[in-house]
Amino acid sequence: MPIRADSRLHTVPLRHVLGGLRAGGPLALMERTGRQAQGALTRLDLGTFRPFLVTHPDHLRHVLRDRADNYRRGTAMWKAMGRLTGLGIAGEGPRWRASRDLWCKGLSGGAHAHADGTAGSAEDAVAELERRVAGGATVDALAEMTHVVLRVVNPAFFGSRIPQHRCDRLAAAVAVAFDSLLWRMALPFVPLAVPVPGDRAFGRATRTVNEILLPLIRRARYERPTGPDLMSVLLAGADADGRALSDEQVAQDVVALFVAGSESSALTLTWAWVALAAHPDLAAELRAEADAVLCGGSVRPEHARRLVVTRRFLAEVCRLYAMAWAVPRTTAAEDVIDGVTVPAGATLVLSPYLTHRLPQFWERPLRFDPGRFAAERVRGRHPLAYLPFGDGPHQCVGQAFFFQQAALVVAAMISRFDFAVPGRPEPRAAVALRPRGRVDLVLTPRR
Numbered sequence: 001m002p003i004r005a006d007s008r009l010h011t012v013p014l015r016h017v018l019g020g021l022r023a024g025g026p027l028a029l030m031e032r033t034g035r036q037a038q039g040a041l042t043r044l045d046l047g048t049f050r051p052f053l054v055t056h057p058d059h060l061r062h063v064l065r066d067r068a069d070n071y072r073r074g075t076a077m078w079k080a081m082g083r084l085t086g087l088g089i090a091g092e093g094p095r096w097r098a099s100r101d102l103w104c105k106g107l108s109g110g111a112h113a114h115a116d117g118t119a120g121s122a123e124d125a126v127a128e129l130e131r132r133v134a135g136g137a138t139v140d141a142l143a144e145m146t147h148v149v150l151r152v153v154n155p156a157f158f159g160s161r162i163p164q165h166r167c168d169r170l171a172a173a174v175a176v177a178f179d180s181l182l183w184r185m186a187l188p189f190v191p192l193a194v195p196v197p198g199d200r201a202f203g204r205a206t207r208t209v210n211e212i213l214l215p216l217i218r219r220a221r222y223e224r225p226t227g228p229d230l231m232s233v234l235l236a237g238a239d240a241d242g243r244a245l246s247d248e249q250v251a252q253d254v255v256a257l258f259v260a261g262s263e264s265s266a267l268t269l270t271w272a273w274v275a276l277a278a279h280p281d282l283a284a285e286l287r288a289e290a291d292a293v294l295c296g297g298s299v300r301p302e303h304a305r306r307l308v309v310t311r312r313f314l315a316e317v318c319r320l321y322a323m324a325w326a327v328p329r330t331t332a333a334e335d336v337i338d339g340v341t342v343p344a345g346a347t348l349v350l351s352p353y354l355t356h357r358l359p360q361f362w363e364r365p366l367r368f369d370p371g372r373f374a375a376e377r378v379r380g381r382h383p384l385a386y387l388p389f390g391d392g393p394h395q396c397v398g399q400a401f402f403f404q405q406a407a408l409v410v411a412a413m414i415s416r417f418d419f420a421v422p423g424r425p426e427p428r429a430a431v432a433l434r435p436r437g438r439v440d441l442v443l444t445p446r447r
């Protein structure tokens with residue numbers, strides 16, 4: 001598959017796409033394509049559907065920053081997801097802008113406004129886990145991380161007004177709905193009116209979500225909330241026309257919270273244990289830091305800032321296990337990217353997962369090395385070579401919140417448990433980057 005001499009476009013013909021899919025699935029195909037294209041703009045031939053794969057930091061800057069207005073969330077995946085998450089924060093235009101402003105307000109100082117509640121919840125969740133595995137036990141890493149994350153986000157997202165068991169049910173329904181969009185993502189040319197696998201599960205999960213959320217929102221609205229949690233901010237906020245958000249709009253933004261905030265955090269924390277188990281020296285370093293900062297006590301909000309090694313480690317987890325492995329966009333009008341014409345209506349798949357593996361920007365890219373995030377090494381790097389949280393107008397609003405909470409969770413756990421992850425869990429490409437199969441986490445409380 002040579003780069004064509006007459007253009008900078010790298011093309012992958014249908015037979016290679018099909019062969020690659022058969023041989024190793026979508027992620028292996030992407031990895032192979034990324035290695036061969038080496039950052040060149042790439043067109044995948046899937047018959048009538050020919051998406052462009054964008055990985056080079058210069059091209060990403062063009063799409064996400066310089067011409068962001070021309071690259072929209074119009075793809076079928078966004079449209080399908082819009083049935084669940086609405087056109088607020090997950091959409092575009094004035095409604096998105098109004099929602100984003102509210103979200104930024106709600107999360108501003110994710111490190112401050114919610115800090116006490118979330119640190120306390122992290123501590124409680126880890127202490128509860130310690131009681132459960134008192135004599136040592138093997139747990140499902142993703143299930144446990146989801147459990148911990150949901151407790152941590154409940155005060156910040158909902159002012160703890162959702163009882164925990166309902167929060168768990170809501171998260172499970174949202175996860176089903178989100179995952180059942182994979183076919184819509186893979187078959188973007190199929191109209192929504194034509195059923196595809198996953199549609200039924202999506203419909204059932206959406207009904208569960210509404211049954212849980214709408215009564216809760218009505219009650220919360222009646223109480224005229226003024227708290228700093230995101231749900232209160234949304235209820236007190238206004239849309240682009242200055243009108244209060246409807247119950248449905250608040251429900252949709254709350255669902256978007258789960259999609260954007262909790263699953264991504266739980267998945268990334270799951271990969272964190274996989275990476276730590278594979279690098280015992282690093283685990284020892286993180287534990288030494290946690291012991292020094294926590295001094296045998298509980299995690300407190302102010303610890304997050306001092307967990308420097310832990311935060312670098314998390315940044316490296318986000319590089320090699322970029323949860324948002326593929327971020328789709330659609331071109332509004334024809335454009336030229338680095339000499340290649342991209343027609344109007346084309347689908348672009350931006351892949352942080354592949355960008356983070358480009359050897360031109362990352363020395364020995366597959367090596368797990370948190371030292372890459374030491375300030376002096378970050379300075380010399382292309383600013384768009386690292387984008388696990390996206391970039392441009394839609395860049396993640398929860399990045400600071402994630403690092404704060406995740407650092408506290410890792411410190412609380414590593415100071416309490418010895419741990420191991422048997423086998424070598426590998427990622428697979430679902431809508432998010434998920435583990436292939438269950439990840440076992442063997443936990444033994446430290447004496």
Ligand code: HEM
Binds near residue numbers: 390393395398
């Ligand atoms: C490891 C954790 C996380 C990762 C990897 C991640 C990744 C991303 C990415 C790649 C985007 C850009 C999507 C696009 O360009 O279309 C994004 C957007 C977003 N994220 Fe995150 N995220 C994480 C955690 C969170 C958390 C904890 C929250 C909320 C508290 C959050 C809220 C959002 C929101 C609201 C958006 C949409 C912003 C907009 O469209 O204006 N994320 N995230």
